[in-house]
Amino acid sequence: MNLPFNLSPWRTKLRLRSEAKAQVTARGSSRKKAPIKLGLPIFMMIVAVLCGLIMGLGSIQYAILIVAIIVAPLVLLMQSTTLIAWLLVVSMIVAGCLQYFARVEQAHWMPFLILAVMLARVPLDAMRAAKPGERSDGVDLLGFLLIAFVVLVFASALVNKNPPMQALVGVKQYVFPLALTAAVTLAVAPREFWLKVWRSIPWFLIAQLPLCLYQYLFVEKGTSTAFGATGIAWDAVVGSFGGNPEGGGASGALALFLCFGIASNLALLRSQQISPRLAWLSNAAAMASIFLAEVKVVVIFLPLALLILNRAKVLKSAVSAAAWLLATLAFVVGLLLVYQVLHYSNKQTGSKSLSEIFEFATKAEQDTYTYNRETGELSRTGALKTWSQENIGRGRLVESLVGYGPAASKGFSSMFGKGTVARKYVFQLQTSSASTVLWDLGVVGGGLVAAIFVLAFVRSLSLAKRLAADPPLSALAESCAVAIALTGSGYLYNNASVNVSSVQLLASLAIGMVFVLTRFAKKQAFLPAVSSQVKVVKRQVFRPRIGT
Template structure:
């Protein structure tokens, strides 16, 4: 066994050295060194790798990307995710591990199979498949080791409790980006005043001149605040800490101008309040309309804060403001040829128009991992090169182009079923209060994720967001297994 591992290591090292020679790039050389070093990290305990992946993804990778200009830093997270994947494979051969396959596990297997199968039948170029496939596969290792029970519950609880401090960490970063980076940014885009506030992304990374993962930051903020609310309702934190979390969230999403929050907040409110409709109907009946009103007020704040000095009118009622905020996203014909950016609905419409059931191959299985990527270290994908604009407008369109309707439905089904299971498990009698709060906020987070998949590419490309998604899905599987074991 050791000889086989040594031979495999030598083969991989030789291949990586060949890549360095072919590209002659310092960045590629750094990636090779990281890959070799990462292989040695397999000897580290799963717990340590898991915790390291989480904190590096949330606190280091985004800063290297945004402030250091090192976009390839995302490979740190995806590489560590690959190590966790390997840890799960090794644990699978341990007879003490449960072989029970959950619904979420089956959907995850179907999605991963669709990625590999799509690469094989499309004969995807190796570099394109690796560059695009890492986003689709790399961080599923987090889901697998969590679901298999290879990570202690105390570690998971500690990570969720750290969300409060990571939320506070966003505030000074966002303030600096809004007042220092954004005003100096090159102005471009379809709006009169430019889109300089796209540079406000918190600690989630991106290009200060080209925009970043502000949507991912907003998604995390909503999940973190939902967790704070769930903890408060169970007496785990006091009112002061709850309001500090809410205030930090408002500052972060307010300065970043992320309109999807208008939809995310009501979705989270509905998911978290719905289970209590029998016991507290009045609170539920009041809470959901309040969340909707809060969303509209956020739009009013954006109109005043971001558009007040841009030449764009801030007059009009709520209906007009909502239309102005979302019209370009919902316009099925919107394409900005200067920025090469499509509207969200326009991108979905293009995919539908370009695929037909009469040729089911690409409709079912896609064009291969990375085919839709407009920008990559190895160049544009094979499908992306056909168009003068970027077709990978959102995570949903990426999945449809890359792995087809089968992979897309597997991923989306995992999100929706995960949300339903999390909500059900959160009310399990005798469940630890922290675990119940984690599951309740995971239900809200996975429900919001369904919206996020159509908003931007962050769920697949932003390491911190991908880690958060797998953290929620994996813990649902783990708690589901524990529940079944208790019943058994």
């Protein structure tokens, strides 16, 4: 039968479709059903119930210890890059929020538990980082200083025969943060991973604004009786950096991180690693958080951070330097005026005016005998002078050199109470990180800390120049220089550089990145040399000889 049209293409298409359907059906019938894996959920439920029972008996420490014992073997199998990412999130966001909003005082141990796992992983990470047949570069001067500092911590505890729990807290305070430096140094990670870490900083800045806004409106101003807070509570605006609504918290750590984040955003923006919209949005959120937090040290931190970032332009001529000084002065005046409106002008709560606050702050630092009987605090200069009089002035040679042991100056700890030397004085010894290190580790410890920060800062600036051909890595080096400068200068301001995990880890991350960027700089210096040698060999081998 002859049809007016051809059906063969349609028949072929139907046949192929039916064959494909039959193959899929046969494959599905032969495939076994995947079993439902209930092992991990059941395991987590058992752990949760066990920890809940222990916490119900009033022992949160034992619950945390059991979780650490059970989870640690699993964490040891994780990639170091995953651990680094989780540590930053926990230290910058999770731990502080739990401590401030949920009143979990022991939450500050969370980052240190991760650091303990990192410390245990150091030999494993070292074996992974070592390449067979490749010669190790050995330990450079910065690495030697870090190792010497760790040795000093243990030596000081042994010389002073510190109690075990005090020594443990001291090791947590001084040694555990360096586990992040080791993990970053030994991590086998491409440059893209480190760029991703830095590109997450704008989101950390944005996350601070709603927290600071809530703390300003409902805690500091006392417009709500939430958490029992009434009236002005200085240092109550801490973002996600921990503390408590009544006694305040790590507002200085918040200010330091915001200033670092603003400078880091500008460095990433110049190297086209983040979009202009995200950079300016996060910087605006950071400035708003600075206005809400009332931390006067911002007038030093932010100009210093921006000066490091724009040092070439500022130091280019006397005119540019003068313009920079005028801009800095305008910023300081503007910031203090904003603080006057937002914080100091409420006379009903008894707060001071701008001029009174400035006079009190400068007078307190000029008078080395200033002593706050309510808080037990000395002035920053007074704390350093007191240490000198009580140790060098009294001829205590050993204590002046190696201190009284790690955590000996701690005013209070839930693990052991007061430190061995803190019990002898009615005033606080940990006014600043500098005074803390001097009491704990002596002049040798203070000298090692200063040398580590100075050398790491100089190397960061040097790496920024060496990596100029790779703008993203050069931006990372500049950001590291800012982080090291701010955390190092913070030793003279408060005790956050020793006692607040987020500030400690920011410094440890930046120092670890110095080693990572040094490797990248060596590779970039090696590759052009190799390529030039290859070109010479090619010319010698493939150049045709004329006249033979």
